[in-house]
Amino acid sequence: MKTNKEVEVFGVTYDRYVLLQLHRIMTQTLGLETVVEMPSHGAKAAGSLYSIGFGLSGCQVTLVNPEMEMLDGWTQLGIADKVNAKTNEDVCATSFADDSFDIAWNFVTWTALSHPERYLRELRRISKGYVMLVTCNNMQPGYPWHRFLHAWYGFPWTHGENRYNYIHQVLRLFRRTGMAVVEYGAIDTPGWPDPSGPRDVRLHRRYGSAGHNLYETQPEWDVPLLGYVKSGRYPGWMKALGKWDMAFRKGIFKLPLSHLFYVIGRK
Secondary structure, three states, X not given: OEEEEEXXXXXXXXXXXXXXXXXXXXXXXXXXXXXXXXXXXXXXXXXXOOOHHHXXXXXXXXXXXXXXXXXXXXXXXXXXXXXXXXXXXXXXOOOOOOOOEEEEEEEOHHHHOOOHHHHHHHHHHHEEEEEEEEEEOOOOOHHHHHHHHHHHHOOXXXXXXXXXXXXXXXXXXXXXXXXXXXXXXXXXXXXXXOOOOHHHHHHHHHHHOOOOOOOOXXXXXXXXXXXXXXXXXXXHHHHHHHHHHHHOOEOOOOHHHOOEEEEEEEO
16 A cells, blocks of 8 residues: 655644643543543544543543554553554444443544434443534635535545534534533634645545545655644644633634534533
8 A cells, every 4th residue: 555644734733732622621620531532533634643632631542443553643642551442343333331431522523424323322322421522613714615625626525414514413413312412612713714725635636536546545644743742842823822712612602713613412
């Protein structure tokens, strides 16, 4: 299999930074100790690293169907003992017992599953208390541009069932599957639209465009955030932006400008 070197751009690095902050807050306020992320592959970025914030906060993390090569990132951060992998799982009918984890969650990729409602019911079943979905936000100005790029270049839409990228639909889904919504909000609000364009086009051409065999060429990811975490030194702009982003995360105040939203439910 061929590989191409891809470095995650600063926008991706920022949303990873925001996740670190959200996971730290959640671990403290919800009293989390055990976490499952499923599935745990990436979306135009390295997979299997979205839960490192939980690991750094002391949680024991299980990754379902991970990108195994990216588990080295956990080793680099000195938290390899905080993660284990579970492969070849049907995420709508896993082998986990009821009430196995304090929280079950996913970052962005759940909308591409064939049966989102069945999947969410499975997250609810294996969780002792909480479920969280982090989802791309269609209510921001980058979304029409993203649709235009797909139409202009003839790229198939590979970003899941569109309606679930609207927060009101996800809130309804949580309630329909028997969960009480305890918190929701908008995160990753950097001030520029998502996606910016050229990177999106390049990644679709290399790895996901029509007629392209995804198994012939795969990205080899370089993840700058790992270096920031190891050194403990983050760019000033990132820290400043992250402070306001997290301070005003709850509710819909930042929704028109945010790349992502999250919903946390309780059984």
